[in-house]
Amino acid sequence: MIGQISMLEPAHLSIFDVVSIRRVFPILHQEMNGKPLAFLDSAASSQKPRCVIESLEDYYRRYNANVHRGIYKLSEEATFAYERARGKVARFINAASPREVVFVRNATEAINLVAYSWGDANIRAGDRILLTVMEHHSNIVPWQMLAQRTGAKLDYIQIDGEGRLVLEDLDRLLTEQTKMVAVVHQSNTLGTINPIRMIAERAHAVGAVMLADIAQSAPHMPIDVQALGVDFAAFSGHKMCGPTGVGALWGRRALLDAMPPFMGGGSMIKVVELDQSSYAETPNCFEAGTPAIGEAIALGEAVDFLCQTGMEQIHQYEQYLIGQALERLSEVKGLTIYGPLSVADRGAALSFTLDGVHPHDIAEVLNVEGVAVRAGHHCTQPLHRLLNVPATTRASFYLYNLPEEIDRLVHGLEKAQRIFA
């Protein structure tokens, strides 16, 4: 059945031409250990289409210059391209204005920016910060550090047996003391897609500010930060076909405007005197130093590529893939899937364990079969502790993955079982 996608798929998938999409990803056309590369680790970092790679090269070859400075053509061109990329990213997430988009290194830096800048200005001893047990370390540690600086306390929303948030707990956990609610949109380990809009409404009802970690959702589905109803959103470029070293923080203008700077230095200032300075306006006041110019421009190119392909189409295709993967993997004896077992509210990251074979050994066997997966705790140690497993193996899918690659994954798992039988 798998592999004959055109025969069994609904109409909207027949127009999703994965073979053509794969053609523009040069890295996919190689062998790994003598087998065609099946890259099933896009949740860690996605591959890049040719247009993104060429955009980087074009910048460095043709108009490399610092932004917001030089009165010469190259710098003007670089500045124009950098700011145009900001506009593309803003439209991609439906921000009200490009000025609400701060270029940072990645989602981790975006969350740290909020925790330091907004956090230090707004969090006091006794305040509470509400997270979930499925958060990536990047959405836990910055808040722990803020809590340690301020004397605030952390609360966690728990998960049920299928890896969904226990939202009944919100009544108890959301109080007048709750000042920040920070929740992942799509879990990088469980694949769960959380009801961000509903949680944001509940957060706002008690006067809390809401941050969504959209690092795993923005690459895979249409995102509208205004419709999500959140106040901040953080994501990384490299997980959405863009280069490493660039990501974005989106924040509501009123909140960003009221926040003190995060890092001090060049670009973020208006007037610098020996004993004090005044600062540039949002978003420049949060972009100290020379930014990742070429990378931001190439992220704009990645956004164009994703939009041309169609975020809804990408999402639908991945839903198909994850449905197939859930079906095939549930047939493997001794395999336990962590996270929702149905496609509903589930993204294309799937973590599992296999009886008798350590995740590391699974990944090693798959590596020899040309299948790249992640093994470990995927930067969610508290979640793994809760699941009572030291590590899991994770297969994650993106727009360029083939249904046949799920077959190869399953065959690799069966081989691992034979070796360790």
Next chain:
Amino acid sequence: MDDLYREYILEHYKHPHNNGRIENPTVSHEEYNPLCGDRIVMDLLIVDEAIQDIRFMGEGCAISQASASILTDEVKGIPVEEAKAFSKEQLLDLIGIPLERNPVRLKCALLSLKTLKVALYGANNIQDNDLD
């Protein structure tokens, strides 16, 4: 990989030697590899400056657990000074699989040696880069 999972590695993994705890160990130490969740706890009974008995418990991949099985076989009964001098090259020779270009799996393979060395030297007297 077929190199990595040679029969004797799998044999050590499935039926580890010196597996278990020692009731009243002279020294005991646990090491953890946060990257992959491998864990090894080692108990040593030291009599007359020699390792009279050594046992380990752990969880982790085949390489990490087979390595602990092989290492404990090797140092059981030898003088403490000799065990202290036991090098990572010696252990890798015994494991006998090509790990030089695989830094992640190298960490798995050397976790047992790190556990032993910290047990023998104490945590403060060990140079991490000797083992990492």
